Amino acid sequence: MQAGPERLDVVANVSRRTLIALTVLLETGLFLASALVMWITGLRPAMSTTGLDVLIGVIVGVGLALGVVLATRFGTTVLGQLRRDFDLVIALFRDLSLAEIALISALAGIGEEMFFRGLLQTWLTDLIGLHVAVLLVAITFGLLHTISRSYAVYATILGLALGYLYHYTGSLPATILTHGVYDFVAILYGTRVLAQHSGGTEVSAE
Secondary structure (H helix, E strand, O other): OOOOHHHHHHHHOOOHHHHHHHHHHHHHHHHHHHHHHHHHHOOOOOEOOOHHHHHHHHHHHHHHHHHHHHHOOOOOHHHHHHHHHHHHHHHHHOOOOHHHHHHHHHHHHHHHHHHHHHHHHHHHHHHHOHHHHHHHHHHHHHHOOOOOHHHHHHHHHHHHHHHHHHHHHOEHHHHHHHHHHHHHHHHHHHHHHHHHHHOOOOOOOO
16 A cells, blocks of 8 residues: 555645644543543553653654654665655644644644553553563554554554553653654654655654
8 A cells, every 4th residue: 555646635635623623532532531441440550750751751752753764764665665654644744833743742642652551551461461462552553553554564663662661661651752752753854854855745653
């Protein structure tokens, strides 16, 4: 599956208001549903909020985004396919302001990490152990971000990184920061740099 002109046109026609409204509904819904399940079951995610956690979250988020930026410099077959997949995602965000990109990135970090790492990974780790839990949640994360097979694999790898970050820091806030910072830097680069130099949009976040 490739990001052909027809698919890009359809994605690009989504209005800013619609995109922001859908993001708010989806991410807020994930957060509230996760919080409700945690409240009912008594499940408590790891919530360390030290200054080191914040620093780690920001550094890892920027590092992951820089990895994607570097990947766009290569023209291999696999990365070329992934870059075409990224076109679809960035086409959604190309007309957003800096503040709107920040809002969407923050909502994605909060809503998705609350659900995938805070709820699912915490619950599954108690049932089946850390490594299997991280893998299953990462695969679910990848499948729910599917644009194509290559993009699903990419999102799964990102999910693995976030899963182990959550475990080793013991901090859901750090993981939320990583996800949000990654999205912000990657979308900003894709919409402000790649789109200007290639006439398309090529980097994605979630």
